[in-house]
Amino acid sequence: MKCWTNKKEDEVLVKDVLKLELIDRETGKVVKYAEGSNSLGSTGSVLLLMFISGHEEDANKTKGWKYMYLFDGAKNYIKTLTGTFSTVTSNANYYYVVLTALDTSTDSYTTVYQGLYHEENVPILGMMNLWQNVTMTKPSDKILRAKWEVRIPYARL
Secondary structure (H helix, E strand, C coil): CEEEECCEEEECCCEEEEEEEEEECCCCCEEEEEEEEEECHHHHHHHHHHHHHCCCCCHHHHHCCCEEEEECCCCCEEEEEECEECCCEECCCEEEEEEEEEECCCCCEEECEEEEECCCCCCCHHHCCEEECCCEEECCCEEEEEEEEEEEECCCC
8 A cells, every 4th residue: 555645755554463472370471472464465464454444345344354363374274263452552553453462272283374364164264254374382381372463554754
């Protein structure tokens, strides 16, 4: 997406940032951390504009992309985590929301790809509204916490 400010062309990137954390069950402390980020891309940007303009015909898509899908290195489905979004917040440069999801199970796995989608039971990476490539191995004695932040920058004129 391009915008014009003060006769200068600036690139405006709508970004998503995924932070995966392993948490020790006994202490509650983060013992491992991994992060990745992407620009929202054309598909995500079009969906966002469809929501804003009221032109999105699939009402389910407007209920939020609260389902986080985990995939392995071969893009095979591992599991789905259901998260909750924060309220819209801002800092000096952008507005953002954060989806937080936990896996408190004793399952062990390695996730390499992650995706956000607006429906349950759609474990196909190519169907995801947003996706990331962050590798994290979850042992059975740890909790996985995911924080997926979507950022929309703004310019102060």
